[in-house]
Amino acid sequence: MFIFAVFIxxxxxxxxxxxxxxxxxxxxLSQKYLNAKxxxxxxxxxxxxxxxQYIAYQxxxxxxISIVFLLLGALQIIDGFKEAKHYRNEWKKLHPDG
Incomplete structure (x- = not known):
């Protein structure tokens, strides 16, 4: 579908x-935050x-293969959100005024 191509x-x-x-x-710290993003x-x-890929070929x-990609993608997303939240909080601790 076209919408998934746009998201990709x-x-x-x-x-x-x-x-x-x-x-x-x-x-x-900023590098680690950007890497998490x-x-x-x-x-x-x-x-x-x-x-x-599953929609295209079925x-x-x-x-x-699609299930493997979905699992790996979901794990990357979850881990990225956790890391981004952690490093954002660390940055706020170091820069309380900004």
């Missing part, structure tokens, strides 16, 4: 955006790619 493209663009943003910053979009890419083999 947005995920790739945002993943690359956050990876490039890591190179621009020197603060290690990039993991969220890497996971969303895997998740939407797995859905898109075979048993693709079903198993």
């Amino acid at each position: 493209m947005i995920s790739i663009v945002m993943y690359v955006y956050y990876k490039v943003a890591i190179l621009k910053t020197k603060d290690k 990039s993991r969220i979009f890497l996971g969303s890419f895997l998740f939407f790619f797995g859905i898109n 075979t048993r083999f693709i079903l198993f």
Whole structure:
């Protein structure tokens, strides 16, 4: 479907955006936070790619591959959210005024 292709493209663009943003910053805490955000979009890419492939082909083999992509994507998204929340809270502790 077209909507999943759009989500896949947005995920790739945002993943690359956050990876490039890591190179621009020197603060290690900010780099870890941006890396966590990039993991969220890497996971969303895997998740939407797995859905898109199953919808496109609908075979048993693709079903198993899609399930693996969905699980890996969901784990990346969950882990990315947990890391982003942790590093955001750490940044707020170090910068209470801002």
